[in-house]
Amino acid sequence: MKAKIHVTLKQGILDPQGKAIEHALETLGFKNAANVRVGKYLELDLDERDRAKAEVEVKSMCEKLLANTIIEEYRFELT
Numbered sequence: 001m002k003a004k005i006h007v008t009l010k011q012g013i014l015d016p017q018g019k020a021i022e023h024a025l026e027t028l029g030f031k032n033a034a035n036v037r038v039g040k041y042l043e044l045d046l047d048e049r050d051r052a053k054a055e056v057e058v059k060s061m062c063e064k065l066l067a068n069t070i071i072e073e074y075r076f077e078l079t
Contacts, residue, residue, distance in 0.1 A: 001046045003058045005076040007067045008039035042066060046078075054078055 009015050015037050022036040048054040058076050067074040 001048055001051070001054050002079050003042075003044050003046055003054070003076050004079065005042040005044075005058065005062060005066060005074060006039060007042070007062070007072050007074045008037060010071055010073050013071045040066075051078060 017038040018036040021038065022033060025033045025036070046054050046057065048057060055078065058078070062074045062076065063069055
């Protein structure tokens with residue numbers, strides 16, 4: 001089973017990397033880009049056939065290591 005995980009900063013948390021990219025896009029002539037937010041995307045293979053167990057395991061991975069749940073939120077899908 002494959003887990004596809006998206007980690008992003010929570011709304012209201014300052015994203016300096018996103019602001020830097022937004023500014024760079026503007027200087028390159030892309031005037032329509034606004035509110036740029038940067039996150040992480042991870043893919044991993046799980047040696048688990050039970051979908052419910054895989055969901056619990058991925059959630060635990062996210063909360064213990066992959067996301068700082070104080071300032072970040074995450075979502076994932078299993079395929």
